[in-house]
Amino acid sequence: MHGMIATRILRRARVLIVGCGDVGLRAVPLFKARAAAPRVIALTSHRERVAELRAAGTTPIVGDLDDRASLGRLAGLSSTVLHLAPPQKEGDDDRRTQALIAALSTRRRSVARGIASPMSPHRAWRAWFRASFRTASAHAQTPVKTAHIVPDVPDAPFAATRRRPPIRLVYASTTGVYGDCGGALIDETRPVRPENARAKRRVSAETRLRRAAVRGGWRVSIVRIPGIYAANRLPLARIERGAPALVADEDVFTNHIHADDLAAILVRAILRAKPQRAIHASDDTDLLMGDYFDRVADAQGMARVPRVTRQEAEARLEPITLSFMRESRRLKNTRLKRELGYELHYPTIDDFLRR
Template identity: 70%
Template sequence: MIATRKLRRARVLIAGCGDVGLRCAPLLTQRAAAPRVIALTSQPARAAELRAAGTTPLLGNLDERRSLRRLAGLASTVLHLAPPQKSGSDDLRTRALIAALSRPRRSVARMATAALGRQRAWRGWFRATFKRRAGATKRASIVPDRVSGAVVRRLPIRVVYASTSGVYGDCGGARIDETRRVRPDNGRAKRRVSAEMQLRRATRRGAMSASIVRIPGIYAANRLPLARLQKGTPALAAADDVFTNHIHADDLAAIMVLAIRRARPQRVIHASDDSELRMGDYFDRIADAYGLPRAPRVSREDAEAQLEPMMLSFMRESRRLKNTRLRDELRYTLRYPSIDDFLSGVMSGITTGITSEPATSRAK
């Protein structure tokens, strides 16, 4: 019975188990009837870290399709948190993951056939021992006599994909909801659109049931632009500044886990907090909370000459995300409705263990 319960235990696969994935793991495992959480990793050195987080590490690389063969039939639910590769307009990693998840799991049929053989052998021994007559009443069978398609057939895999709000491109500071047409401005966003389209097509053909969570800039105690502020990297002057959106990593992890049960197939959800900040104001709030000098402000023309391309790409896009579906459909209450709610804890000395990270720590 113990073995049977283990086999029946639900499984969740996390593809791309980085910082957010590690925050998702305890939310999945610390509840009644918790599923077994499997973390796909291409780095054997991370096995201990992943086990400590309550997951079972599985070695596989989304850039090497042959390493993904064990994913077929492995889990009924997938949190797809892996970013695309760094070049091209097609997300080859999502393509490889869909192919691996959609592949028929032949071992299911082999297991059923083997079980049927064992059952028939047991019946023969039982009849020989107790001299059962050929016309004796047939006993109920645990494993059916035929390995039909019904035995092998599986329900569509549930997939929640972590995309980016960058798929909208520059919206001129407009408030937008999830029905806004995508208009990616760079290769990074185009690859994200490619991933979304692949998952939509897989859902339409019945291979899976996918929902999409579009994510803006992610912040947390270990994901703040402190090094940028210490270095004195400039921000845009108020006249040229852009609206930017944010979400705390803990809120994001909770949203991803909740989306497994509550997000509709083919549905897009904005995982964004309630704030409407310009990028420079966001930097100023963090600088004030940590007692650092505010970032100097420069014109867009000067920024083009001084800043790296990654940061400039974020400074060319301005939009304000509506999160109505997050509240009404997922029925999620934000732990940190704005960066100010998080920083109030910092200023009160509640938040500890702060480390710095470049400001580009957003969904890419």
């Protein structure tokens, strides 16, 4: 009897979240809300977070993407992966994603009785796609009306089957990969042109994951993320200390997404995003950076930050802040709405601030 229970637990569908911070924790209840709720496994490099992650409903495992020897348990652990971990802080190459790919690519026989070794990734994916195409298409026209409802589409990425399907991975990248676009309105076909080491590491991660998809038959989707906001992620400290923004005629356009919307978009991307494709996780806000600070300050009853010229900003602000003030772009979110069928819970920052 105990052996049957153990086997059933081992066969339960699993989702691995790599880098389970604020957004990852917001995604956990969305996974749990599904009819066939998967077991959510959270990889953490900090042992002190184990209790917090367990309390949030995950099964935490300790491993460090900077230490490949610590990642042995990831081999064969899950065929559905949400990769939210940032790259390391130096260099142009994302060595952490390289280590994750190596760990996930390692073959290991399942310890559950009756589960066969994986079939060819290409064969497994084609079999699942043929079986689910009609059902997924039937739901593709139904938008989600709240960030807290996950679409009712086939659970194949979460399914615990006798033959393990190829890896389904969604990577949380950044819109910084485009560099400065001069305020142009761009979609996902815009060529990447990273202008700082931070963005170069993200391009490195995207490239490595796409190559892994070609080699191993993985299904990889990239979600490019702008500035994230929420009640606990507003620039209040910056406003309080009076860090300046640029004068209007020298200011840059920024893009935004609420953390709850982002979590729901990432879960939906696992279910619906097309393989080897990028999607902008951006809301409908069209604001200059200084105007964003003003909206937040007004909503909180705080004094607005001073405005300075770009030359003055270069002398007063730290390099990392200046790097964000050198890039201007506006993001189209057509794929988000049409391909994922996602309806934003917070269409604009103003919608959030009014609430």
